[in-house]
Amino acid sequence: MERKDLALAPVLEAALIFVVALAGWLVHKPLLFASLGPTAYEQVETPKRKSGRPYNVIVGHLIAVLAGFAALWICRAWSAPGVSSGTVPLPRAEAAAVSAFLTVLGTLVARASQPAAISTTLLISLGLLQTWQDGLIIMGGVVLLTIVGEPLRRWRARDPMAD
Numbered sequence: 316m317e318r319k320d321l322a323l324a325p326v327l328e329a330a331l332i333f334v335v336a337l338a339g340w341l342v343h344k345p346l347l348f349a350s351l352g353p354t355a356y357e358q359v360e361t362p363k364r365k366s367g368r369p370y371n372v373i374v375g376h377l378i379a380v381l382a383g384f385a386a387l388w389i390c391r392a393w394s395a396p397g398v399s400s401g402t403v404p405l406p407r408a409e410a411a412a413v414s415a416f417l418t419v420l421g422t423l424v425a426r427a428s429q430p431a432a433i434s435t436t437l438l439i440s441l442g443l444l445q446t447w448q449d450g451l452i453i454m455g456g457v458v459l460l461t462i463v464g465e466p467l468r469r470w471r472a473r474d475p476m477a478d
Contacts, residue, residue, distance in 0.1 A: 324359055324360055327359045327467055327471075328355050328356055328359045328360075331355040331358065331359070331460060331463055331464050331467070332347065332351065332352065332355055334459070334460075334463050335347045335351060335456050335459050335460050335463070338459055339456070344452050344455070345452060346452060346455055346456035346459060347456060348435075348438060348444065348453060348456060349434055349438065350376070350379075350431040350432070350433075350434030350435040350438065351431070351456055351457070351460050352431075353430065353431040353434065354367075354372055354376075354429070354431045354457070354460060354464075355460060355464060357372075357430075357431070358372075358460075358464040358465070358467060358468040358471075359464070359467060359468070359471055362467075362468040362469070362471040362472035362474075363472050365428060366428050366429050366430060367468055368468070369461050369465055370427060371422075371427045371428055371429045372429055372457060372460070372461050372464075373454075373457055373458060373461055374422075374425055374427035374429075375422050375425075375427045375428065375429025375431075375432040376429060376431070376432050376435050376453065376454065376457040377454060377457075378417075378418055378421035378422050378425060378427060378432065379414075379418045379422075379429075379432035379433070379435035379436035379439075380435060380436070380439065380450045380453055380454060381417075381421070382413075382414045382417035382418040382421055382436050383410075383414045383418075383435070383436040383437075383438070383439025383440045383445075383450075384439060384445075384447075384450065385413075385414070385417055386409075386410040386411070386413035386414035386417060386436070386439075386440045387410055387414075387439065387440060387445060389410075389413055390406050390409040390410040390413055390440075391406060392404075392406035392407050392409065392410040392440065392442070393445070395407050395410075395442065396442070397441060397442025397443055397445070398441040398442060398443070399442070399443060403441075407440065407441055407442055410440035410441070411437055411440045411441055413440070414436040414437065414439065414440035415433055415436060415437070417436075418432050418433055418435075418436040419433070435453060435457075438453070439453075
C-alpha cells in the first residue's frame, strides 16, 4: 500500500459517509445506516470490482430491501419484537435466514453482487428498519452514496495500484 492511500482512502471514505449523514440531517431522515460503510469502502478501496459499480450497488441493495420485506411476510415476523429488545425471537431468526437466502439468490440471478446488501436485508428482517418508509429511506441513502461515490470510484479505478 502506498503512502498516499494511507491518507487518501480514509479521507474519501469519511467524506462519502459525511455527505450522506449531512443530507440525512438536512432532510431529517436517517439516510445513513450500517451497510453504507462497506459500500463506501468498496467504492474507494476496491473500485475495479463489480460490486462497487452503480448497478451492483443500487440493484443489490434494492434486492436486499425487497428480500427483507418478503422474509418478514413469509415468516410472519412483522409484529415480532426486533432484535434490539435483547433477544432474537424465532420469527426474526427465520426471517433473517430467509432474507439472506433471497438476497443472495436475487443478486446472483440479477448479476448484482453486493456484499453489503446482506447487512441491508438483515436491518429489515431483524426489525431495526422494517417500514416501507424505511425501505425508501434506505434506497435514498444508497442512491445518494452512489451518485457521490461513483466519480470517486472511477477516479480511483484509474490508479494502477487500486485493487
